[in-house]
Amino acid sequence: MIINNKIDPEFRxxxxxxxxxxxxxxxxxxxxxxIRLLAASEGHPNATQLYEALRRQFPTISxxxxxxxxxxxxxxxxxxxxxxxxxxxxxxxKPYSHPHLICTHCNRIFDGDIISGIQNLxxxxxxxxxxxxxxxxxxxxxxCEECQQKVS
Amino acid sequence: MIINNKIDPEFRxxxxxxxxxxxxxxxxxxxxxxIRLLAASEGHPNATQLYEALRRQFPTISxxxxxxxxxxxxxxxxxxxxxxxxxxxxxxxKPYSHPHLICTHCNRIFDGDIISGIQNLxxxxxxxxxxxxxxxxxxxxxxCEECQQKVS
DNA sequence: TTTATTATTGATAATCATTATCTACAACTA
DNA sequence: TAGTTGTAGATAATGATTATCAATAATAAA
Ligand SMILES: [Mn+2]
Ligand SMILES: [Mn+2]
Ligand SMILES: [Zn+2]
Ligand SMILES: [Zn+2]
Numbered sequence: 137m138i139i140n141n142k143i144d145p146e147f148r149x150x151x152x153x154x155x156x157x158x159x160x161x162x163x164x165x166x167x168x169x170x171i172r173l174l175a176a177s178e179g180h181p182n183a184t185q186l187y188e189a190l191r192r193q194f195p196t197i198s199x200x201x202x203x204x205x206x207x208x209x210x211x212x213x214x215x216x217x218x219x220x221x222x223x224x225x226x227x228x229x230k231p232y233s234h235p236h237l238i239c240t241h242c243n244r245i246f247d248g249d250i251i252s253g254i255q256n257l258x259x260x261x262x263x264x265x266x267x268x269x270x271x272x273x274x275x276x277x278x279x280c281e282e283c284q285q286k287v288s
Numbered sequence: 289m290i291i292n293n294k295i296d297p298e299f300r301x302x303x304x305x306x307x308x309x310x311x312x313x314x315x316x317x318x319x320x321x322x323i324r325l326l327a328a329s330e331g332h333p334n335a336t337q338l339y340e341a342l343r344r345q346f347p348t349i350s351x352x353x354x355x356x357x358x359x360x361x362x363x364x365x366x367x368x369x370x371x372x373x374x375x376x377x378x379x380x381x382k383p384y385s386h387p388h389l390i391c392t393h394c395n396r397i398f399d400g401d402i403i404s405g406i407q408n409l410x411x412x413x414x415x416x417x418x419x420x421x422x423x424x425x426x427x428x429x430x431x432c433e434e435c436q437q438k439v440s
Numbered sequence: 441t442t443t444a445t446t447a448t449t450g451a452t453a454a455t456c457a458t459t460a461t462c463t464a465c466a467a468c469t470a
Numbered sequence: 471t472a473g474t475t476g477t478a479g480a481t482a483a484t485g486a487t488t489a490t491c492a493a494t495a496a497t498a499a500a
Contacts, residue, residue: 184457
């Protein structure tokens, strides 16, 4: 089910469709296409990027539909919103809290869920701060491997 | 210089004034008052909260002035912006990257810089992801000590 | 102290991502 | 196949933050 540090997009696709059906939602062609994109979440796209990607095949699709479907999936816990400065990006492949690495040079967003220290953090916070963590958004800014060479 | 897990506000106040002078900026009464607030940064206020706090003593102060001074101090590295969903909050007491704990019940923002695991994270990211970290924004959402009892 | 220079102010318009609104339409179901 | 109703697309509204600009005040020079 995990391929190349990524959950099988096909599995995620079906899971999202099921969740929508179970909540009484309808499956439209536009939703199908959007969910297919989100299931892979290549590059953690934002609403506009998803809109542009879908516009070719569906010229009549509306940006509002993107936002409404994203909100729906977020409510169902099937999409993670990465809240950046006036620009939300989305991960439908790993809809749970996990760290992200953002390159300040090429602006790409990488998954940082290989990092092992995260689990311990929650526990340390609960012990030292008496704070009960339910979710988190951890963002690290810097230079990705490729850009380190370009910039230096 | 560190009192009660907080940098001496007086020290921060003087440091910010020096930085503004050094960069050719002028010291106005409104800036003085705002910097005094930021140096303590009680509760990590946002622009509107700073505005409301200063309005009593300075009825003619403008929200634009708050934003412009915040941008100036941020450029000088003397204020940390905590970028939340369409609502930036500020820490002028600890202007460097550090974790924050946000209570989803009372909405208060706590400092989480007691946590020791952070230093190790950057190193782990550089090793495992080949990503060179320059700054971060780490936000943990959950229930503060007081609210855990109220909610349960 | 007086004057000249120019950064800063406050009022207000502009921006821009995201939401809300509303009617025609299409997805499900009996 | 028709009826019910959730959804789509167009567009207006929202709201935090920025940009604009003439009047003013902070600083330095005289
Ligand atoms: Mn991700
Ligand atoms: Mn802080
Ligand atoms: Zn890069
Ligand atoms: Zn609380």
